[in-house]
Amino acid sequence: MKKQVLIILASVALLLVSCGGGGSTTGKQKQVTLSAAGATFPQPFYNLAFKKYNEAGGPLINYGGIGSGGGIKSLRDQVVDFAATDAYLSDAELSEMPGKVVHIPTCIGAVVIAYNLPGVTDLKLTPELLEGIFLGSIKMWNDPKILATNPGLVIPDMEITVVYRSDGSGTTYIFSDYMSKVSPAWNTQLGTGKALNWPSGIGAKGNPGVAGTISQSEGSIGYIGYEYAFAQKIPMAKLMNSAGFFIEPTLESFTAAAAAEIPADTRVMLTNSPNPSAYPISSFTWIILYSDLAYGNHTREAAGATVNTVKWLTGEEAQAIATSVHYAALPQNAAIQAATLLKGITYQGETLLK
């Protein structure tokens, strides 16, 4: 009997091992296959760009939209060729990585304040009003403070329903990063993070969930990625930037936020930009990859394909694709920095891009 159990256990173990070894990322096919994972925020752009790149003879790229956190984990476990994130890695996170990691900005996404208020499509908001609304001190739409900022606008007497992201997300991170910069009360009460301890309101899952909830609920307001508000034609508020101008969310005003000086490793938040024509809540989204691509069972071929893909992604052709799906293109300075960083990527110490 004991022998029988042993044999069965051994066969189960064998079965498990043989199943586990099946899926290798870089097979012997002629076409190179890359695997990547991470942020959902830029996923519409990546999906379209990778598809076009593949059609033009580039590698087949399987991108899993599993969230920035999941992407970082996958890169740390060295199971992907590159990852994507909406929040740059902190020094602590970088030190937990088994190798040196490089950030390459790929486009600029913006978070807009979308609202559903019958008869109102031209709402202006200041940082003070955002703080009041999202922290719950302003409860009614016809609050004197909102009326004072929007003279001449007929705003109905309605209760404000705040809609936020119930899942952890880069969108929440970018919005809270901005709010923490402009509101000390926000900074102490909620802080910056991918998920927050919201005092009131309703949580909805994902950008589509928040967009759907806002468009279905009169009196609601929330923050979502620009492309979602744009696609669903939900009104977006003009926001007062740090120079005191009310700025409409447009691709130009997003790109303007990146026209300032960017650190060499591109790890910077673009929120609350000093540029007078910049929309205040926008951010780079990054591809992250190891600075030396010789790890695990990574071939030189895959490494070359990885660097070329990311280089193409920051080039003119892919940036035009980004604009077509409502992400703002990288400004000149950021594109040059991305190219410089990519030249430093190596395989066993040997540079991959000439």
Next chain:
Amino acid sequence: MSGDRVTKALLFISSLTILLLSAGIVVSLFGGAVPAFREFGLRFITSSAWNPTSGSEEYGAMSFIAGTVITSILALIICIPMAFSTSLFIAEYYRGTRTSGILRSLVDLLAGIPSIVYGFWGFYALRPLLVASGLTDQGFGVFTASLVLAIMIVPYATSLSAEIISMVPSELKEAAYSLGATRREVIFSVVIPSARSGIIASFILALGRALGETMAVTMLIGNANVIPKGLFAPGNTMASVIANQFGEASGLKMSALIAIGLLLFLITALVNYLGKLIIRRFA
């Protein structure tokens, strides 16, 4: 080796795989939950704090336990009259008729609808109705979620109860009829008493399903990580918070979510065990 022994070995292997899988799930849930329990101790269960901001991280499962228990119990209360009367209709009153057959397949059809479709229906059809009724401002909250949950578990409770009601021996019923009992009297004094524990068990199993339901609840409960302040206030459930937050979670937060998963596993296992216990007594 004889064919018999081969069959025996194959069956043994497949059942052993199930056993290993369940054991593996429990072990990895325990392992993942350790950091959260080490950090917060039993306070993890009793506290309703949920603050993911780094630096002041604090996690407690109470809001989600409360949300789960309240929505499930409420769903069960709403489900009982619907499921009970439908099962009586199918298995006793209209037993063997065409109507009963159609109704039975409709109930089975309800069981086959994916959770997300119920969620959509709740979001786009039921919620506006509740808002129009003036009961609630935005229609998100415990009540809306419970209502949809109730409809989702009705098929389970109904088909199990109907099965058990139809198992009541006809000799018993015939004896009652021969003593001059009316149909109503037979149902209420013979059928229901002898099927009682089975019917209760079917509702407990339905409750077990309600406890773990995720997608439809997420779409309707409002996902506020607090103990619900009322029937129409938003809240969150254990399954829903895990589905929402695990994608971007790491470190202590990930451990807290796994710990919630472990608690949910234990609660569901307990409820199912109770159901089985009652069924065994009946059989």
